[in-house]
Amino acid sequence: MLNSSLKQLSALLAQKEISSVELTCEFLKRIKALNPNYNAFITINEEMSLAQARNADAIIASGDAHPLTGIPIAQKDIFCTKGWLTTCGSKMLSNFISPYDAGVIEHFNKIGAVNIGKTNMDEFAMGSSNETSFYGPVKNPWNIATVPGGSSGGSACAVAARMAPAATGTDTGGSIRQPAALCGVSGIKPTYGLVSRYGMIAFASSLDQGGPIAKSAADLALMLNVMVGFDPRDSTTLQREKEDYTHDLGKPLDGLRIGLPREYFVKEMSDDVARAVEAAITEYRKLGAKTVEISLPNTKLSIPVYYVLAPAEASSNLSRFDGVRYGYRAPKYTDLNDMYQKSRAQGFGAEVKRRILIGTYVLSHGYYDAYYIQAQKLRRLIAQDFIEAFKQCDIIMGPTSPTTAFSLGEKSNDPLRMYLSDAYTIATNLAGLPGMSIPAGFGNEGKPVGLHIIGNYFSEAQMLNVAYQYQQVMDWHAQMPFTQ
């Protein structure tokens, strides 16, 4: 059952082979057993999960079930969840019980899915290793001496270790795809504007996008069906006709043009990753796809542009955490400024502070034009690269991450090296494009490698099928770490 797809679990529930309460108990039991080692969850609330499971069983009994009714879903702790502690991985919100549900949580509640727990994450989604969490690092279930990636490391770990059938994540510069790659699971960041950001605690508003992490492309499609939708409370969501993301699954890939950016296959990519990615592309050729070399000339600018824009937005987004109305407030202070300074100094971790400082700096008088405005211009150039590239190909492929999972502590004191682990994923956020990572085998020491699939705007259904076809002929995604 741990390896069952969402479709299989849904069938078991529909046929009354198992109840949602039983299914929920199974996963809660597994979380209890494994989480002490992996630290994938920040909050477990059996009572609330089981109440939802009982409600789901009633829905199933009444015959109104949706494909995901009664299925336990792990929720990244960035989504405000009514009555649940919602920490965003920070001491700043270590006492924050949300009075409301995020748009995404509402969608899952509406169809009777079960919230199995809130997953660990880099503090305010700032990190690529999950080591910046106030609640301690998540361990990669394939090798607990290594990181699971970040920021949605808890969600990726939970799915990889089969503590949840599927999970939600958010992706600002690769936070769904990179941990999915490092943990050997599948994850997709949809086109910017498809998933509501309402109630998703903001890191960098123009880049943040929610999306699912699951074991397979087929599961991701079912998750996207729930998560995508216009939300009048988020002015940046798009009003589009409701799409069934499973509708392309199974379409042959004959004639699919796969673009291989010459800038992605460079020496920064480690040999084992290169081997796995090339092998995957060979499989695609066998499936009928053609490959074309393309160029994304501004690739190198992605990281500098991102580390101007994302911190700029973050420095402003995180201003509300001031200890005045909710969240952490320093126990002792002398006056208002002292309260602000101490609450924020004690409430935020080092990486968050670093980005607030960078962001404040680039928005400051005299620097704004040189950094922020310049970065915005380059952002448009980066997006333009993709628009040009998609004239020559239908889909772009490459590695999700230049390396497999690195050791805990290896890069945590070297922010620049850490930032490079998102070198391949950041550009899609800057362009607002959908991006996806699926397991493409293993590198040295048996560590998973992720294949990065970038599609054109709103091509999620096609991307999911491209991944699905691969998963019909390869079984990397079905492999599961030896858990302890």
Place this chain on the structure above:
Amino acid sequence: MQWEIVVGLEVHTQLSTKSKIFSGASTIFGALPNAQACLIDIGFPGVLPVLNRDAVERAIKFGLAVGATINPVSIFARKNYFYPDLPKGYQISQYELPVVQGGSIKIQAGHYGSEHNKNIRLTRAHLEEDAGKSLHEDFDSVTGIDFNRAGTPLLEIVSEPDMRSSSEAIAFAKTLHSLVRWIGICDGNMQEGSFRCDANVSIRRLGENTLGTRREIKNLNSFRFLQQAIDYEAQWQIDTLESGGKIQQATVLFDSSKRETRVMRNKENAQDYRYFPDPDLLPLEISQKWIEQINNSMPELPMQRSCRFMAHDTTSYADALREQFGTKPETNPDILIKQSCHMATVNDIHKIYALSAYDAAMLTADITTADYFEEVVKIVGNTHAKLCANWVVGEIITRLNQESKIIVVSLISAQQLAGLLLRIVDGTISGKTAKDVLNDMWNSMDGVTADAIIETKNLKQVSSKEEIERIIDEIFFTNPRQVSDYRNGKVKAFNFFFGQVMKATTGKANPAQVKKILAEKLIA
């Protein structure tokens, strides 16, 4: 040395929308603290702003009223600073691209009789959200915060430094205050903070072209404080420069009890607000169609109405409009006039009254007064417009001013006043008697008609020719000497006879009638 005072104003007008600019919470004033603050207003984690179109519509109305450019695309920006009553740590405002750009407002400054017209240019008007309120007094040693006001829509209207005295600044503020109420975008309630001014004041030697260093006086919430603050500040700057000192750019507060300005922050510790476009809000796009829709619902503006009140005929009306609004001379007068009063029917176009500039200005000070006046004229008749204006300006407005009331709470309805004026017009009572009747109406408060008072108090004028002739005959009979005096050239005796007639009728005789009959009889 001769100094010139230079003033520019920034006026924060609270837009009278039902809900807040970025949330659905109510904006009604006076609710219990924090009862009207939703999660968005309090800046909870994860919440997002959604723009209220009604607030945009009000900004567009203002832009149209002042002849400004409505930007087809404008941008909301974040103004970042920390303060406990600023929940998100930033205020959503507009910075580089405001919704309204340019435009101007005509003012009349100075004392009656020596006033001058002046055009004050506007720099811009932009939409933004208000902050909450810190309450320092009500709690022992701690500060309370009321977020009810947080997120209330504001239109910040910024003028060019075109004013040269505190009285010009007051005239501008009052004209603007009247205008925003006239077009229905702001209730103008200054006690509740719906209309607040910041004044930028600098001085320079008379004749000099460059501007002096300015100091900004924050948060002046009455016209009186505005005047006092500018006068004090200008004098302080003059004294400083004359004693060899220098003015430093600063933001100052006006202490109304001590009547002095004091520095809040200077250039060195000026805040860096780190403005940048708010990524949570898309650029605000305003279509030409939307602007046209709003334009079609605009009321006739005060200056247009004043032109109409003063016009003698359609041609002079059209000429006045051309002069006021700079329209091309070849524009057909009918079209020009129709454009000017969108809501007016063809009949309304001919509602022209040939009033004096003074009457027109008084009657168009606010929309309720103008409506009140036209309601009265409608009943009494266009030919008596001047009489109506005299009574509305000279009696109703004067009495209301004495009681510090405004026309909406007038104790006498337009129908009541018109009823009274009709009795003057048809000669039933004299103007003098009418004032007594008005007193009674004013004091009775129960909407009593002029006719009822005239009836009960028996105030009807004696207008019957026979009756007046009979009285005159009697007076001639008892005063034969005065009759012969008059006929021998002592014309002064006329006044004696007139007085006798009025006395005999206890003032109820129609004076004009009396004079006419008396003249006829004395010649005979």
